[in-house]
Every structure is written in C-alpha cells, then in structure tokens.
Amino acid sequence: MSSTARQRMTGTTSRRIEPFADSIWPWVDQMSERNPDAVFFGGGVPPTDVIPIDRLREGSAKAWADGPEVLLYGEVRGYRPLRELIAARMRARGAEVDPNDILITNGAQQGIDLVARTFLDPGDIVLTEAPTFMDALRVFRSHEATIVGVPVDEQGLVVDALRAILDRLPTRPKFLYTIPTYQNPMGVTMSLERRQALVELARERGLPIVEDDPYGELAYDEPPPPMLKSLEPEVIFLGTFSKVLAPGLRVGWIAAPPDLYEAFFNVKEGTDIHNERIMTRSIYHAAEGFLDGHVARSQEVYRRRRDAMLAGLEAAMPPGVTWIRPAGGFFLWVTLPEGYDTDAMLPDATDRGIIYLPSSCFYPDRSWNRSMRLNFSAHPEDRIAAAMESLGESIRAQ
Ligand SMILES: Cc1ncc(COP(=O)(O)O)c(C=O)c1O
Structure with a gap:
C-alpha cells in the first residue's frame, strides 16, 4: 500500500490499526540500510543451520x-x-x-x-x-x-x-x-x-x-x-x-x-x-x-553459542557493564552504567557492525533505556566474539 493510501485509511480509523504503531522493525530496517554489513543480533529464531x-x-x-x-x-x-x-x-x-x-x-x-x-x-x-x-x-x-x-x-x-x-x-x-x-x-x-x-x-x-x-x-x-x-x-x-x-x-x-x-x-x-x-x-x-533428539542437538549448539557470548562479553566489555547469564532460551540481557542510552547508541553500534534491540521496546511505558537484548542462537562462535568486540568499542566511544 502506498504511504498516501495508508495515511488516508488511518485518518478515518481507530488507533487499533495504525500501521507499524509501537513496532521496532522499521527502525531495525533503517539500521540495516545504514550499514548492510552489520550483523543482526536482535532476532529470536532458530538459525537455518539448526532447522531440520x-x-x-x-x-x-x-x-x-x-x-x-x-x-x-x-x-x-x-x-x-x-x-x-x-x-x-x-x-x-x-x-x-x-x-x-x-x-x-x-x-x-x-x-x-x-x-x-x-x-x-x-x-x-x-x-x-x-x-x-x-x-x-x-x-x-x-x-x-x-x-x-x-x-x-x-x-x-x-x-x-x-x-x-x-x-x-x-x-x-x-x-x-x-x-x-x-x-x-x-x-x-x-x-x-x-x-x-x-x-x-x-x-x-x-x-x-x-x-x-x-x-x-x-x-x-x-x-x-x-x-x-x-x-x-x-x-x-x-x-x-x-x-x-x-x-x-x-x-x-x-x-x-x-x-x-x-x-x-x-x-x-x-x-x-x-x-x-x-x-x-x-x-x-x-x-x-525425532523431537527429543533434535532438541538435545540444538541444546549443544546453543550452549556453545551462549558460552561464546559470555566469554566475548567478559573479554570486551568496559567496567560497569553487567549482564545476566541465561540458563536456556535465546537471549542475553546486557545493562550499561548510569548515563548511557541504548536507544541513542544503536546507530553507532550499527556503524561498527552490530545491531541489537534496545531495552525500551520491551517496557510497557518504554521507561528503561540502559539495557539491550542480544540473541546468541543465530551466529557461529567466531562471529559472536567479533561482534562483542565491536559492541565494547561502541560503548567505550559513548
Ligand atoms: C515470549 C514469546 N511468545 C510468543 C512468541 C511468538 O511465537 P510464535 O512464533 O509461536 O507465534 C515469541 C517469539 O519470539 C516469544 O518470544
């Protein structure tokens, strides 16, 4: 739909169908256009090499x-x-x-x-x-x-x-x-x-x-x-x-x-x-x-990737940055010291090669903007390690 058509429609409808209201994805698309080589750490899906x-x-x-x-x-x-x-x-x-x-x-x-x-x-x-x-x-x-x-x-x-x-x-x-x-x-x-x-x-x-x-x-x-x-x-x-x-x-x-x-x-x-x-x-x-065996094999892959991200954070994060060790799932939550803003930092991190999801989009009132969600399941260990270095540089540059 063209943007004029969309505007015309939304002018007459309730906020229930406002296009893209509250969505982070147009912003992520902008980041990917800004630096097509940046690696996306914002996802939450099994990687294609694990899908059976x-x-x-x-x-x-x-x-x-x-x-x-x-x-x-x-x-x-x-x-x-x-x-x-x-x-x-x-x-x-x-x-x-x-x-x-x-x-x-x-x-x-x-x-x-x-x-x-x-x-x-x-x-x-x-x-x-x-x-x-x-x-x-x-x-x-x-x-x-x-x-x-x-x-x-x-x-x-x-x-x-x-x-x-x-x-x-x-x-x-x-x-x-x-x-x-x-x-x-x-x-x-x-x-x-x-x-x-x-x-x-x-x-x-x-x-x-x-x-x-x-x-x-x-x-x-x-x-x-x-x-x-x-x-x-x-x-x-x-x-x-x-x-x-x-x-x-x-x-x-x-x-x-x-x-x-x-x-x-x-x-x-x-x-x-x-x-x-x-x-x-x-x-x-x-x-x-099949599923039990598949889950067990997936766990092996994701455990290694989680551990690679934990090691990468340990090696690359400046003092004051904290994170939570997840015992499962796909996500790792990183929090920056007082005064940092992960919304404002995203373009710089993107320029350095990593796109994360800023914490504000996960809060009902968008009130917290000092954390980020990183996905560890999607990328091999070497790419994770390189991305954590880029992230560390971006945080130091703020
Ligand atoms: C907590 C949570 N609930 C639901 C979903 C959506 O899952 P589905 O693909 O089954 O619709 C997701 C996907 O990211 C999720 O993280």
Missing part, C-alpha cells in the same frame, strides 16, 4: 500421502495425534493435560491474541513483566488495554512487587501474562519459590495467569523449575514449535481448563476456522520419534 529441513520434508510427504480428505475442513481443535503428542510432552514436564484441553493455534502469537480477545475490553488492566515480549505488548495495546508492568530480577517476576501492585490498582486486572522460563527479553528463569508464591497469590486474588513458554525446552544447564501449569491446572498455557523447530511453520497451542477452552475455541473458529491441516500433520510426522 530434511525431516520436515519427510513429515510433509507423509502428510500429503494422507490424500485429498486432508484438504477438506477439519477439527477446530487441530490434528488429534499432534495434540496427543503435545499432551505427552507436557506430561513429561509435569503438567497433566488432556489432548482435548489443547487447541492448536497459528503460533503462540495467535494464542496471545485469542486470550486478549476473550478477556479484554478497552480500558481493562493487563499485568505483564517489565520488560516483556514486545509483540505481546502490541496485542494488548491493540485491544486498548492498560498495561501495568511488574518488575523482574534475576529470579524472575518479583512476586512481592506484584502483590503491592494488586493492592493499589483501582480495579482487578484481567490476567497476568508471564514468560517464567528463559524469559524474553531478559533470559531469566523464575525460581521455584517465586513460582509457588505466584500461584498462591493468584489463587488468593482470583488472578488468571497466562504462561507463555516458547523456550522452556531449550535448557543448557540443569532442567528449569516446573512449569506454572504443573503447579496450578487453571493456568492458561501457551506453547509453540517456533523455537524448537521453526517459526515459519506457524504452529503453536493453548492448553486451557475446559470452561475457558470453550471460549478460546469459539474465538479461534470465528477467526480462521482452524489451522492449516497439512502443516499440523507434517509437524506431527516430523516430531514423532
């Missing part, structure tokens, strides 16, 4: 072999064998989930939107971690929710701060959206004590919890504490194959208690009837008997 394309191709051949019946309308819930596989994997992680409690979605992102559509009216309060996944913020904003951020430290969401926020809010929030394991963007994991305290507080206050868990299987040290869903069956759980297989597949799921399930089912059916049927079958055939 041959296995997915085999899975797809099996899906097509199921014949033309597969191309008719099917179950809104999604392909039953895939739901059984997901339920078994969740059970292995401690959450008792029935395949009928699982609704296949177009990625976890659609799960976030289905939850928002089901729960939110304009002006409702939503609690998120501060910082949190920026595309969740975009969804909540598009539903005109008031987003209230809850602080996060190295042990995850600060439950005492949440309690204090609940005490002072004028109305009860509709839900808490949290990423307890290998959080995006900080890479932190909520401790078991915090998880127990959170579940307890949520029960006490009647606060629904939405647990978003795209990275939970990508552990590089000891296994993470149990999922919130395994501590509290009422939790609305969002899962995805985007990080353990590939994001372009667009297959995720919601696991929800039956009364809420019905609401999500209706909204999903009203939105797109059901997921595309070949891909869900392809994933099932590809994942069965």
Whole structure:
C-alpha cells in the first residue's frame, strides 16, 4: 500500500490499526540500510543451520500421502495425534493435560491474541513483566488495554512487587501474562519459590495467569523449575514449535481448563476456522520419534553459542557493564552504567557492525533505556566474539 493510501485509511480509523504503531522493525530496517554489513543480533529464531529441513520434508510427504480428505475442513481443535503428542510432552514436564484441553493455534502469537480477545475490553488492566515480549505488548495495546508492568530480577517476576501492585490498582486486572522460563527479553528463569508464591497469590486474588513458554525446552544447564501449569491446572498455557523447530511453520497451542477452552475455541473458529491441516500433520510426522533428539542437538549448539557470548562479553566489555547469564532460551540481557542510552547508541553500534534491540521496546511505558537484548542462537562462535568486540568499542566511544 502506498504511504498516501495508508495515511488516508488511518485518518478515518481507530488507533487499533495504525500501521507499524509501537513496532521496532522499521527502525531495525533503517539500521540495516545504514550499514548492510552489520550483523543482526536482535532476532529470536532458530538459525537455518539448526532447522531440520530434511525431516520436515519427510513429515510433509507423509502428510500429503494422507490424500485429498486432508484438504477438506477439519477439527477446530487441530490434528488429534499432534495434540496427543503435545499432551505427552507436557506430561513429561509435569503438567497433566488432556489432548482435548489443547487447541492448536497459528503460533503462540495467535494464542496471545485469542486470550486478549476473550478477556479484554478497552480500558481493562493487563499485568505483564517489565520488560516483556514486545509483540505481546502490541496485542494488548491493540485491544486498548492498560498495561501495568511488574518488575523482574534475576529470579524472575518479583512476586512481592506484584502483590503491592494488586493492592493499589483501582480495579482487578484481567490476567497476568508471564514468560517464567528463559524469559524474553531478559533470559531469566523464575525460581521455584517465586513460582509457588505466584500461584498462591493468584489463587488468593482470583488472578488468571497466562504462561507463555516458547523456550522452556531449550535448557543448557540443569532442567528449569516446573512449569506454572504443573503447579496450578487453571493456568492458561501457551506453547509453540517456533523455537524448537521453526517459526515459519506457524504452529503453536493453548492448553486451557475446559470452561475457558470453550471460549478460546469459539474465538479461534470465528477467526480462521482452524489451522492449516497439512502443516499440523507434517509437524506431527516430523516430531514423532525425532523431537527429543533434535532438541538435545540444538541444546549443544546453543550452549556453545551462549558460552561464546559470555566469554566475548567478559573479554570486551568496559567496567560497569553487567549482564545476566541465561540458563536456556535465546537471549542475553546486557545493562550499561548510569548515563548511557541504548536507544541513542544503536546507530553507532550499527556503524561498527552490530545491531541489537534496545531495552525500551520491551517496557510497557518504554521507561528503561540502559539495557539491550542480544540473541546468541543465530551466529557461529567466531562471529559472536567479533561482534562483542565491536559492541565494547561502541560503548567505550559513548
Ligand atoms: C515470549 C514469546 N511468545 C510468543 C512468541 C511468538 O511465537 P510464535 O512464533 O509461536 O507465534 C515469541 C517469539 O519470539 C516469544 O518470544
């Protein structure tokens, strides 16, 4: 669409569809144009050398072999064998989930939107971690929710701060959206004590919890504490194959208690009837008997890359710069000393060859601009080491 056409449309519509509102990506595109040789450390996807394309191709051949019946309308819930596989994997992680409690979605992102559509009216309060996944913020904003951020430290969401926020809010929030394991963007994991305290507080206050868990299987040290869903069956759980297989597949799921399930089912059916049927079958055939091994191999690669980034930071960062060691996932959170501004520094870092995501885009009120999210999964170790040197130079130059 031309920019004039876009202007004409947005002049007459509500802010719900303002193009690119809140998006970091046009800015990232500008940076890439500014220096096409700069390496992008802002992503959050498995690198192409880890995506099991041959296995997915085999899975797809099996899906097509199921014949033309597969191309008719099917179950809104999604392909039953895939739901059984997901339920078994969740059970292995401690959450008792029935395949009928699982609704296949177009990625976890659609799960976030289905939850928002089901729960939110304009002006409702939503609690998120501060910082949190920026595309969740975009969804909540598009539903005109008031987003209230809850602080996060190295042990995850600060439950005492949440309690204090609940005490002072004028109305009860509709839900808490949290990423307890290998959080995006900080890479932190909520401790078991915090998880127990959170579940307890949520029960006490009647606060629904939405647990978003795209990275939970990508552990590089000891296994993470149990999922919130395994501590509290009422939790609305969002899962995805985007990080353990590939994001372009667009297959995720919601696991929800039956009364809420019905609401999500209706909204999903009203939105797109059901997921595309070949891909869900392809994933099932590809994942069965393969996914555990693939996850283990991916963990090896990502652990080495994480360690390379930690070593690179250790070698290249000036005094006063701090970072959090992630035990899994894709992200490393770096914080600069007082007086620095990672928004303002991005063009210089880009000129020196590294593009990161500045912290402001992960905060509901954009209030914190001294940190950055670095992705360690996407690049080989030597490139990571070189990029950390460039970053160190850029920080010294400020
Ligand atoms: C926390 C979180 N939730 C959801 C998503 C979206 O996942 P999907 O590709 O399954 O829609 C991402 C992707 O970056 C994410 O980091």
